[in-house]
Amino acid sequence: MINTISIKKELESSNSQESKYFSFFFYYNGIPLESTEKESHALWGMTLLKAGSMRFRWNETNENRTESLKKIFPDKKITPLELIHSKTVFEAKDEGDTEKLQGDGIVTKNPLLIPTVTVADCLPIFLYDHEKKAIGAFHSGWKGTGIVGAGVEKMIELYGSKRENISAAIGPHIGDCCYFVDQERAEYFVKNFGKKCVTKAGDKFMLSLTEANLSVLKNAGIKEENIVVARDCTCCTKFENGENIFGSFRRQAAFLPPEVDADTRSRSMTVQAAFVTLN
Template sequence: MILEKFKFNGKNLEDGPSWGMTDISMGTMRFRWNETNENRNAFLKKLCGSDKFPAAVELIHSKTVYDIESADETIGLQGDGIITRNKNIVPVVTVADCMPIYVFDTKCGTFGTLHSGWKGTGIVGKAVGIIIEEYGSRPEDICVAIGPHIGDCCYNVTEERAHYFIDNFCHDCVSKISEDNYSLSLTKANLAVLIKCGIPEDNIKIMDECTCCHKENGEFKFGSFRRQTLNLPSDMPLEERLTKFTVQAAFVKW
């Protein structure tokens, strides 16, 4: 499991919350409101202990962020981000190639976890906007961490999607490989969002491990939708396909 501190003014912020993500060895953390995942439940019970409570949403690849005061406010909700000032809450989202993003405001104390797939790129701007507008925070007081996700080494997209990112984020987040085949850097796209928001570079931590290809000791470290579903039958129903890869849990915890 990854467990890290935020970076503030270029240094690890030891007195702030920690952010983290499970890995493939811990099993799937798949989450649906109408399902029971005992593996996930056991992990969250151990993570939270007796004094903290997990808050989750069922992901829909959106830019929807919930600002909550108690963990039960998200029960039954769909969305892709949770922020809170309540230190007894552990905001949790699931990821498997999509980007986990973590935020923490050093002044007002708001913290949270976001799921940012290609459709949801820009959700971190939405979360930062809420923190600034609702709590009077300043961009220079906000820390952001980008967790492991599929890298441009493995993320090939069509020309249409490449131009979407060029038009909406930045030109250098895509590179042409061949006709109608481009590589996409979700890191560069999200950095463009953070720069636009005014977040200082010294307040941003980036984990550059690719969930699709990164190995440790010869074994894949992370679950990956792209890698683990690559050789499945093309006629397999989507709902069944979505059960065939290892989902990670991404969280922030005091």
């Protein structure tokens, strides 16, 4: 049985609505992998709307991103990629290994590194092998759906990971409640990731990136009880006071007229940093 959580409820129940980021456990055999005095485990998480834009390009400087992530991880090194909506996964052994690289996934065994991708409706997904102490962070937009499968294979190849020891976490992303696609894209997902990905409502098609990635994880041999899914939708999930929790392309930028260029459109949304860390 797949484990589910609500980041909204976690923040509200812990009186952390003013927090600028969250972090959460992985699951193994249906049980949260919490760190103890005898053994430490990985955490996955994401910055929130309150933190501001975490936009990243190799040829740009984002002081807000740099300062914000330093506060979260003062003793570790952020390991980024410039994203291209691909299924390309890199290994980072040391600081700087991903410099100037473009792709959408990072794996590592170095506890000093924080694999970090950016998202604003796209699906952040994370892997953790508690035996080999290996982690990975992946950006899965619709074009890159399947990258987490490549991540599993990379961890098996590089670290000797066993599928039954790998845990996966799906972070907040746009839900099928807000993600309407045309028939061509709907048919592509049904063909490649199964019928559960798409729901038809009248003449509209609602796409579930969650179901698509669960299909990928299943085909990669990841057990359901080792998966946790955040139920929150980045586009519409709000606190009880009506305040938006996450940045969202569709809520913040999709309505802009077609003459608006891609860079301006990109800067109109609050991009979030999604990360995984070995404690």
